[in-house]
Amino acid sequence: MTLVADLKNQKTVQFILHCFSLRPAAVLTLLLSVLVAAGCSFLGPELQASQGQIMGTWYHVKWSDEGLDADTEEVSSGILSKLQEVDLLMSTYKPESELSRFNQSEPDVWFALSKPTTEVFDIAHEVSQKSGGAFDVTVGKLVNMWGFGPQYKPTQVPSDQDIAKALSEVGFDVLELDTASQKIRKNTPVYVDLSAVAKGYAVDRVALYLESLGIKGYMVEVGGEVRTKGVKPDGSKWRIAVESPVVGERRVQDVLELEDMGMATSGDYRNFYEEGGIRYSHTIDPRTGRPIKHSLASVTVLDPSVGYADAWATAMMVLGEEQGFEVAVKQNMAVLFLVKDGSGFKELATPGFKKLTGMPKE
Incomplete structure (x- = not known):
């Protein structure tokens, strides 16, 4: 008209x-x-939003309703459904989850997997190989032993003997994954923890759901892992903050303008405990069986797949700034390392990160 x-x-x-x-x-x-x-309107497309709790954390989703038939309530319900599906499949806190049932299953017996869990195992396997074993989802027993899992909290730091015993049951090579048939088996009792991939993968699942509805602009965030597409209704880019890894505080280190990109961050400044004046990080090195000890405070990885970015962020935290930077450059990855430097932090960015963001400024 x-x-x-x-x-x-x-x-x-x-x-x-x-x-x-x-x-x-x-x-x-x-x-x-x-x-x-x-039926005329000059308001144009609007920004819709949904948020809630899942997987032990918060999720926030925003999207443009331009050309969208579904209402906010319907989209929000679909978002929650996708997140609940991943949680029910991959949670180590739910005894009825697919992952918990696999952990409780007998060795040398093929275990049928759902497509989502198969895809997450596949991501984990690839990152494990490319990181030289720095990323390993079979590290679950060590995570529990050090007091960062759902099973038990230790009253003291694990002994060398306990660590050695747990290490004997750690390693992706104890798993045999058949992606074509969507099944897996283990040759020894093993405790798998997919949490370092699952949240990022959940972000990807929600993003695909939004795209299936024809949504061209969105921002999905689950527990700090983020994926964006397009722009906001006003044409501006999505602005995502990189948190400064300061213990006990919430500060912004950098702000990135992302379009059609995923982002995952891992750090040692939120989940840790101190014993005898020593700080123990929740990030366990699967090669040594011990919490990481280096100057890397946090790492941010950019990748179109948040599942991959999530896994690689953990791998980089294990590797540390020197090894991690070397691997990231070799793999042509976009990574920002925040390294402890006196009372502050030094930013170390790969060429890929600088190309995508123009940061850090020299």
Whole structure:
């Protein structure tokens, strides 16, 4: 409907002339009534949002409703459904989850997997190989032993003997994954923890759901792992903060403008405990069986797949700034390392990260 076309209609001309004989308030009321009745809107697309708790953390999703038939409630319900599916499959805190049932299954017996869990195992396997074993989802027993899992909290630091015993049951080589048939088996009792991939993968699942609805602009965040597509309704890019790894505080280190990109961050400044004046990080090196000890405070990885970015962020935290930077450059990855430097942090960015973001500024 256009005004030019309406002005050609004699009845419309008469209506407009009549409007000029009314008081301004009456004219405004009448025109608004006509616009509403005609279904016209000059507001344009709006930003919709949904949030909640899942997988032991919060999720936040925003999207543009441009050209979207589904309402906010329907989209929000679909988002929660996708997140709950991943949680029910891969949680180590739910005894009925697919992953928990695999952990409790007998060795040398093929175990049928769902497609999502197969895809997460596949990501984990690839990152494990490319990181030289720095990333390993079979590290679960060590995570529990050091007091960062669901099973038990230690009253003291594990002994060398306990660590050695747990290490004998750690290693991706104890798993045999058949991606084509969606099945897996283990040759020894093993405790798998997919948490370092699952949240990122959940972000990807929600993103694919939004795209299936025809949504062209969105931001999905689950526990700090983020994926964006397109732009906001006003045409501006999504601005995502990189947190400064300061213990006990919430500060922004950098702000990235992302478009069609995923981001995952891992650090040692939130989940840790101290014993005998020593700080023990929740990030366990599967090669040594011990919490990491280096100057890397946090690492941010950019990748279109948040599942991969999530896994690689953990791998980089294990490797540390020197080894991690070397591997990241070799793999042509976009990575930002925040390294402890006195009372502050030094930013170390790969060429890929600088190319995507223009940061850090020299």
